[in-house]
Amino acid sequence: MKFLKQILDFYIHSSLHVALAIASLVGVTTYSLKIEQFENNVFLVFFGTLIGYNFLKYLQPILHGTFKIKNHKTLIFITLFSICAAGYLFFQLLFSAQILLIMLFLLVCFYPLIRKLGWLKIFWVGFCVTEITVHFPLVTHQMELSTFVLLAFKRFFIVIALLIPFEIYDSKLDAPTLQTLPQRFGIVAAKIIGYTMIGLFLLFDFLNNSLGFINISIATISIAAINFSSINRNHYYTSFWVESIPILWLFLYIIDSNTTFY
Numbered sequence: 001m002k003f004l005k006q007i008l009d010f011y012i013h014s015s016l017h018v019a020l021a022i023a024s025l026v027g028v029t030t031y032s033l034k035i036e037q038f039e040n041n042v043f044l045v046f047f048g049t050l051i052g053y054n055f056l057k058y059l060q061p062i063l064h065g066t067f068k069i070k071n072h073k074t075l076i077f078i079t080l081f082s083i084c085a086a087g088y089l090f091f092q093l094l095f096s097a098q099i100l101l102i103m104l105f106l107l108v109c110f111y112p113l114i115r116k117l118g119w120l121k122i123f124w125v126g127f128c129v130t131e132i133t134v135h136f137p138l139v140t141h142q143m144e145l146s147t148f149v150l151l152a153f154k155r156f157f158i159v160i161a162l163l164i165p166f167e168i169y170d171s172k173l174d175a176p177t178l179q180t181l182p183q184r185f186g187i188v189a190a191k192i193i194g195y196t197m198i199g200l201f202l203l204f205d206f207l208n209n210s211l212g213f214i215n216i217s218i219a220t221i222s223i224a225a226i227n228f229s230s231i232n233r234n235h236y237y238t239s240f241w242v243e244s245i246p247i248l249w250l251f252l253y254i255i256d257s258n259t260t261f262y
Contacts, residue, residue, distance in 0.1 A: 025250075048082075050082045073259045119185070161194045
């Protein structure tokens, strides 16, 4: 049991789970729009997310000399492999997609500064995730801007909703001066904002004539995730279970389409 817990902890702390979650949102975009030959986009976002999260997570320990190489050999190997894989896939892209990814990488680098913006931070993260999971796959397939706009709004709303449990859990760890969403407006208000985001997600889905079982199911699960979130939950609730919702979302699309990646 202890061994399994160690594996789960490594899986989470090495950013493999969050990378799989973000990559799954790319899969959701491509399946919902019936785009073919999207595997490279999914893998590139997976490796790129893993690199970005590990860069942000371990940059300060490295700069302060508290990061011990001998204790993180597997993490270093995975990150270096991801850099090589992402680099190879990056050079297979259209130039416009490459420019977009470079811009998003620069935005990620500014995250330590953006984090100090308090409650506005969550909307910045939502924007970045929307860009990488909606704009990027559409640019690579040269789809019309009108297709992007509506889908981008829907993705932005659901991502903000899924970030609420993280904001609530982190509010007990964040410095009060940060004034994150729950710290400034309270946990109840933060949850109401999350419910509102899900309502807007469903509304835009309805207006697009695409409201169906899959998105209603994900919206319902997201409502439950927000409802049961609290500062007293352990980190597995957010870092594993809530982050698994995008993976489940993609899984439902795969089942519905009766196809696989292979």
